[in-house]
Amino acid sequence: MDLLERIEAGLYMALSHSAAQGCPPKLAGALRYAVFPGGARIRPRLCLGVALACGDRNPRAATAAATAVELLHCASLVHDDMPCFDDAAQRRGKPTVHVAFGEEIALLAGDGLIVAAFETLARETLQAPALTAPLVVAIAQAVGSPQGLVAGQAWESEARIPLASYHRAKTASLFTGAVSAGALAAGGQPADWMGLGEALGSAYQAADDLYDALGENGAMGKPVGQDLRHGKPNVVAAMGVDGALRHLRDLIETAAASVPDCPGAEPMRAMIRKEAMRLMPQKVMEGVA
Amino acid sequence: MDLLERIEAGLYMALSHSAAQGCPPKLAGALRYAVFPGGARIRPRLCLGVALACGDRNPRAATAAATAVELLHCASLVHDDMPCFDDAAQRRGKPTVHVAFGEEIALLAGDGLIVAAFETLARETLQAPALTAPLVVAIAQAVGSPQGLVAGQAWESEARIPLASYHRAKTASLFTGAVSAGALAAGGQPADWMGLGEALGSAYQAADDLYDALGENGAMGKPVGQDLRHGKPNVVAAMGVDGALRHLRDLIETAAASVPDCPGAEPMRAMIRKEAMRLMPQKVMEGVA
Numbered sequence: 001m002d003l004l005e006r007i008e009a010g011l012y013m014a015l016s017h018s019a020a021q022g023c024p025p026k027l028a029g030a031l032r033y034a035v036f037p038g039g040a041r042i043r044p045r046l047c048l049g050v051a052l053a054c055g056d057r058n059p060r061a062a063t064a065a066a067t068a069v070e071l072l073h074c075a076s077l078v079h080d081d082m083p084c085f086d087d088a089a090q091r092r093g094k095p096t097v098h099v100a101f102g103e104e105i106a107l108l109a110g111d112g113l114i115v116a117a118f119e120t121l122a123r124e125t126l127q128a129p130a131l132t133a134p135l136v137v138a139i140a141q142a143v144g145s146p147q148g149l150v151a152g153q154a155w156e157s158e159a160r161i162p163l164a165s166y167h168r169a170k171t172a173s174l175f176t177g178a179v180s181a182g183a184l185a186a187g188g189q190p191a192d193w194m195g196l197g198e199a200l201g202s203a204y205q206a207a208d209d210l211y212d213a214l215g216e217n218g219a220m221g222k223p224v225g226q227d228l229r230h231g232k233p234n235v236v237a238a239m240g241v242d243g244a245l246r247h248l249r250d251l252i253e254t255a256a257a258s259v260p261d262c263p264g265a266e267p268m269r270a271m272i273r274k275e276a277m278r279l280m281p282q283k284v285m286e287g288v289a
Numbered sequence: 290m291d292l293l294e295r296i297e298a299g300l301y302m303a304l305s306h307s308a309a310q311g312c313p314p315k316l317a318g319a320l321r322y323a324v325f326p327g328g329a330r331i332r333p334r335l336c337l338g339v340a341l342a343c344g345d346r347n348p349r350a351a352t353a354a355a356t357a358v359e360l361l362h363c364a365s366l367v368h369d370d371m372p373c374f375d376d377a378a379q380r381r382g383k384p385t386v387h388v389a390f391g392e393e394i395a396l397l398a399g400d401g402l403i404v405a406a407f408e409t410l411a412r413e414t415l416q417a418p419a420l421t422a423p424l425v426v427a428i429a430q431a432v433g434s435p436q437g438l439v440a441g442q443a444w445e446s447e448a449r450i451p452l453a454s455y456h457r458a459k460t461a462s463l464f465t466g467a468v469s470a471g472a473l474a475a476g477g478q479p480a481d482w483m484g485l486g487e488a489l490g491s492a493y494q495a496a497d498d499l500y501d502a503l504g505e506n507g508a509m510g511k512p513v514g515q516d517l518r519h520g521k522p523n524v525v526a527a528m529g530v531d532g533a534l535r536h537l538r539d540l541i542e543t544a545a546a547s548v549p550d551c552p553g554a555e556p557m558r559a560m561i562r563k564e565a566m567r568l569m570p571q572k573v574m575e576g577v578a
Binding site for chain 1: 306307308309310311312313314315316317320364368371373374391392393394396397399400401403404405407408410411412414415418419421422423425426429430432433434435436437439440442443444445446447454
């Protein structure tokens, strides 16, 4: 089974519990709608990629970690799209959850996906109890407060937004959480992989801001110009397009160089180079910018 | 330390992590505001009460379980009070979180409290790894879907609401989760305690509906008539006031009778009798109804 098949199977299994018979039908529909069909599944592929590079000693725990990371990412998209935040009508080429199911079901589906993430981690590590608490802590820190996803989003409500803390919490934290969890699940050392997680998280943020500024409604699947319209801190606003592009290339170099020596280092570096190409805006690749 | 002191200390510790330095200030404020000062802390007291009755073999895990249960209860109150649900302006005698901090911070504070609950469970059981996964699963099932708190709330968006499933999910599930977690943390058998959790959950629901119908803005701390106004399924609407009162008394009898034989059974039964008095509407106690 390749990475993506493991991830989809993990997500399918998680939803078969959370949206099982007995679940209120609209909620069950919204939970599935928020997760399938997915985007690029970048974070869970990174998580599983690190687990493989570390020897994938406990495949079930690694798949659970990747699944939890993606469920939490989906939850954050559902809540971020709601009227009190981005008020986005489209996501991944279809109406957002609150547009399709109503605000109250969107709020609950996000909550349900957060709970499902931790339930999945625990259920799938019942036979490997030494892994449960470290995985839950690593992933909770990546998505909660004071420095995870929730905190990143909350910086947008402050009068003064520290750009570095904001981006680290809002974007990089789930990338570092994904690499930490992948390493932990395979018996590796999370600390060896933090540089990779941070570099990829920052690269993703720079690419996202470039897409927003350059007017490409591409890999990120959200409307163009949304961040600038909402006055959000943005790498392009801070560095200009050329500066942001240089920054993105530097970060990708850093990411590839930061893969530690391990049995699966070479395939991992190849995966990062391939991902990097996906992150570059099409216009840049065609020499427009 | 008595039960309430252990619970407040556990909550204080959990918030000292989630609202630590580095947290966006409004989010940190909202997290604390949502948890302190608390209500009656009924669910975590029940959780710790069961742990004590079972011998309280791992006090740290029991306190963590009680803390997680209360953090999740607080999260559900924050989200339930939001405009797309109850649109409530007051809770526990002060403005609701979204009124005091804005909708976006309320949404994030709820999310952050859910994450903090699971992080607390994991962090406090790092030294007792056999407990982590069972506790996370028990509590996640109580609050998630298909049959926990989130599902209970989601029934309100369906055209046809099955009253029993709705109340079991919306109210009783966190009571059964609290007793299960208390038993697990102390090495007891959760199954022995489910009858107690279900009876108390149903009693609490009946009392809540009676308060709503009788116009007492008391122990529950939410505006009177809100459920009836919102057309929510309600025990009083289904059984009448007298029927609901008989139902409440029966449930309290059932709860006291369902405490299994164990070292701490007698103090537990005394606690239930004391709690029951608190649940009875004042007007009933004064012979008005």
